[in-house]
Amino acid sequence: MVVGGGTAAAVGPQMYLATIGLFVLPIAEETGFSRTTVTGAYSVAAVGMALGMLIVAQVVDRFAARYILVPSFVLFAVSMALIAVVPPIAPVYFVPCFFVGFFGGGTVVPATRAVVSWFDNNRALAIGIVTGIIGLGAALAPVLAGVLIDTVGWRLAYVCLALITVVVSVTMVTLFVRARAERHVHGRLVRETQVAGREVSLELPGLTFHHAVRTRHFWRIALGLGLVGVVVIGLQVHLVPMMTDRGLSAAQAASLLVIFGLSSLVGRVAGGFIIDRVHGAVVGPIVMLAPIGGLFFLHPPFTSAAVAVALIGVAFGIEGDLLAVLLTRYLGTRHFGRILGPVQAAFLLGSAFGPLLLGLAYDTFGSYDPVIPLLMGVLAIGAVLIATLGPYAYPAVHGFDRLAARDELAASAVLSDIAESNVTGSSSARPRSHVQG
Secondary structure, three states, X not given: OHHHHHHHHHOOHHHXXXXXXXXXXXXXXXXXXXXXXXXXXXXXXXXXXXXXXXXHHOOOOOEXXXXXXXXXXXXXXXXXXXXXXXXXXXXXXXXXXXXXXXXXXXXXXXXXXXXXXXXXXXXXXXXXXXXXHHHHHHHHHHHHHHXXXXXXXXXXXXXXXXHHHHHHHHHHHHHHOOOOOOOEEOOEEOOEEEEOOEEEEOOOOEOOHHHHOOOXXXXXXXXXXXXXXXXXXXXXXXXXXXXHHOOOOHHXXXXXXXXHHHHHHHHHHHHHHXXXXXXXXXXXXXXXXXXXXXXXXXXXXXXXXXXXXXXXXXXXXXXXXXXXXXXXXXXXXXXXXXXXXXXXXXXXXXXXXXXXXXXXXXXXXXXXXXXXXXXXHHHHHHHXXXXXXXXXXXXXXXXXHHHHHHOHHHHHHHHHHHHHHHHHOOOOOXXXXXXXX
């Protein structure tokens, strides 16, 4: 499940976003578009992806994962291939770019929900490995795209990338990706099934979407992690010009991006291992404050800057694990997809504010330095919000992962008991932390 989901996602939207920079010059040279127009496709795709996430979030908890993932991946690939036939008319160029994001957004939430359904004890590690595979794919995709552009040109390169997406994603999803105990009728999930003549409930513990958005936990998680994302994305985008302004060579500054990418990969996997063993409200603030230390060292010589960027990259990687884990621990998994979709869409749109903030600071003051204390303050606020979440409302069920691997319907019975106890409000209303029997 983890390998299949991660591999499918690695050839999804991240492959398009990670390679768009390589297409800027060849597209601009052939079509006469400005670089601003070509790179504007990123923003158009981001808006499309946010809308796609919002729409899919409404149905992801009601339909089987494959019934959403396979069409989304196929339509994403078709949209990417259509970029190859666009005429040199800017509005027309943006149309397939929008749908690349729109259908790409349909691949994100269902895959995360499917992974979360299988893992409770090692949930953060599973998410970390999936995002690590996606990150590895994003690192390798530019190499592949560069070879294709040099060999067959940018138009056929997009067609080749689209074919790779269809073959790899559909194969991985069909063979390996589904939610645990997923029972459905023509794709629509059912809430109970029969096993050996007895009814087994498939109900999941947790809050409904409308109840979740009225809780302090939802807003503290969304705002706390969202603020950190704004800062880290802003630093990532402006890292090269910032460090060349501070005295590093262009080559040294560019190599810091490699360090950022590698450290974020380490953060995703190592962070997942740690979060499964240490409370997220403890790990989260420590991770969020790490970039503050990095900002103090973000200056020449190169060694100092490299350490600073590594701290920021690790924080970025672990933050990706925290979102899904904290949402499930405090709000449950009953409407996890409906809750995750809007939050991730908001994160995607909000990430644009970080680069904008640093860009405005440079244009206004002629330097990034005046805005650094503000970034530190934003990180501190995010850390406080996560640190004050309190105990988990839905802690891990001891032994759940082993039980789910052995008998997924037996695991469903455990979760349905927890869901029922929460609804009845009995003395056992607090979720149990172990598997009985």
